[in-house]
Amino acid sequence: MAKKINIGVIFGGKSGEHEVSLVSATSIIEALDKKKYNVVPVGITKTGDWLATGDPIKALKSGKIKYAKKAEVLIPARQGNFLQVGKKKIKIDIVFPVLHGTYGEDGSIQGLFEMAGIPYVGAEVLGSAIGMDKVVQKELYKNIGLNVSKYIWFFKNDWEKKGESENILRHIEKDIDYPCFVKPTNLGSSVGISKAKNKNELIKAINLAAKYDEKILAEEAVLNAREIECAVLGNENFKASIPGEVIPSGDFYDYNAKYVDGESEIVIPAKLSADVSKKVQESAIKAFEAINCKGMGRVDFLIDNKSEKIYINEINTIPGFTSISMYPKLWEQGGLSYPALLDELINLAILRFKEKQNRLSSYEPDESWYK
Ligand SMILES: Nc1ncnc2c1ncn2[C@@H]1O[C@H](COP(=O)(O)OP(=O)(O)O)[C@@H](O)[C@H]1O
Numbered sequence: 001m002a003k004k005i006n007i008g009v010i011f012g013g014k015s016g017e018h019e020v021s022l023v024s025a026t027s028i029i030e031a032l033d034k035k036k037y038n039v040v041p042v043g044i045t046k047t048g049d050w051l052a053t054g055d056p057i058k059a060l061k062s063g064k065i066k067y068a069k070k071a072e073v074l075i076p077a078r079q080g081n082f083l084q085v086g087k088k089k090i091k092i093d094i095v096f097p098v099l100h101g102t103y104g105e106d107g108s109i110q111g112l113f114e115m116a117g118i119p120y121v122g123a124e125v126l127g128s129a130i131g132m133d134k135v136v137q138k139e140l141y142k143n144i145g146l147n148v149s150k151y152i153w154f155f156k157n158d159w160e161k162k163g164e165s166e167n168i169l170r171h172i173e174k175d176i177d178y179p180c181f182v183k184p185t186n187l188g189s190s191v192g193i194s195k196a197k198n199k200n201e202l203i204k205a206i207n208l209a210a211k212y213d214e215k216i217l218a219e220e221a222v223l224n225a226r227e228i229e230c231a232v233l234g235n236e237n238f239k240a241s242i243p244g245e246v247i248p249s250g251d252f253y254d255y256n257a258k259y260v261d262g263e264s265e266i267v268i269p270a271k272l273s274a275d276v277s278k279k280v281q282e283s284a285i286k287a288f289e290a291i292n293c294k295g296m297g298r299v300d301f302l303i304d305n306k307s308e309k310i311y312i313n314e315i316n317t318i319p320g321f322t323s324i325s326m327y328p329k330l331w332e333q334g335g336l337s338y339p340a341l342l343d344e345l346i347n348l349a350i351l352r353f354k355e356k357q358n359r360l361s362s363y364e365p366d367e368s369w370y371k
């Protein structure tokens with residue numbers, strides 16, 4: 001029998017999506033085939049401490065743990081990677097980061113895995129960082145001819161400068177108009193996002209977004225918007241799932257509609273014409289490729305219900321992963337079960353790691369160089 005793979009599932013973390021991550025990780029740990037994997041659950045507290053002993057999921061779910069008692073940390077070692085817990089070493093062959101948002105989905109922790117020389121599931125440093133920045137990704141989407149809604153962005157610093165704020169407001173009213181969406185550039189789960197219908201609301205929306213980020217985005221609202229999502233899988237020869245639709249319980253898909261009231265609905269497959277469905281799939285793959293994404297990504301679109309115009313909204317490089325989340329559900333419809341999807345993602349991570357190992361990383365000058 002093949003040797004079991006030690007897989008570190010990392011969850012929690014220093015982000016507004018800490019709680020969501022715990023639910024995703026619970027589903028993943030449950031579904032991983034224990035005949036193939038030794039699962040090492042690793043929790044990260046909201047203050048950034050790592051927990052790898054006992055039952056980290058339970059500990060984090062209790063909300064009582066803030067600091068780890070012992071230093072638990074991933075050590076980059078040349079021969080085999082391990083978590084150092086006090087004096088004990090826990091071996092890890094591969095990591096599955098189930099961390100949504102800041103520090104987990106933005107390239108930070110991916111950088112640590114690169115330094116440690118350890119394979120990990122999903123997007124790498126660059127893809128993760130771009131996938132987190134709503135402005136940088138829009139620029140790339142525009143470059144490859146995808147439709148994005150009209151937007152402008154500015155720094156919080158400028159907004160707070162005397163005289164500048166009036167200019168910014170004027171610019172938004174002239175080029176974007178109402179209703180518009182105001183967002184912190186690097187966040188998720190709809191935190192800090194508002195829809196503004198007049199100047200008063202716009203000022204409030206900008207002040208709110210500025211609490212979360214130094215970069216603020218204002219964009220034209222897609223009218224009569226349908227929320228269509230498409231799952232992409234692969235390192236190359238990317239596969240796109242059939243599109244699904246979210247029907248939010250409120251005016252838009254805000255935090256409450258996503259996680260609190262439980263009244264938003266998911267429809268798979270989305271009721272779209274074959275033509276629109278195909279365009280969504282093609283655009284999803286193009287977007288995935290444009291940001292340098294690897295492994296998995298859920299690409300979200302807004303479609304104007306009247307004109308049928310398709311706008312790309314954003315990509316999520318670590319999408320929600322509970323057993324009822326859109327990403328695994330879309331693949332399930334396509335014939336790939338939840339445990340088989342996990343196997344595939346782990347396999348893609350290992351393939352990618354081997355590919356990178358085979359690459360030259362330094363230049364060997366000849367002897368004369370040293371003289
Ligand atoms: N330009 C837009 N037009 C219409 N609705 C929007 C627009 N931008 C965002 N929304 C609404 O706000 C929600 C959250 O915005 P999104 O950019 O996806 O942020 P997050 O990363 O927090 O999910 C979307 O799912 C959608 O309901």
Ligand SMILES: [Mg+2]
Binds near residue numbers: 189300314
């Ligand atoms: Mg979104």
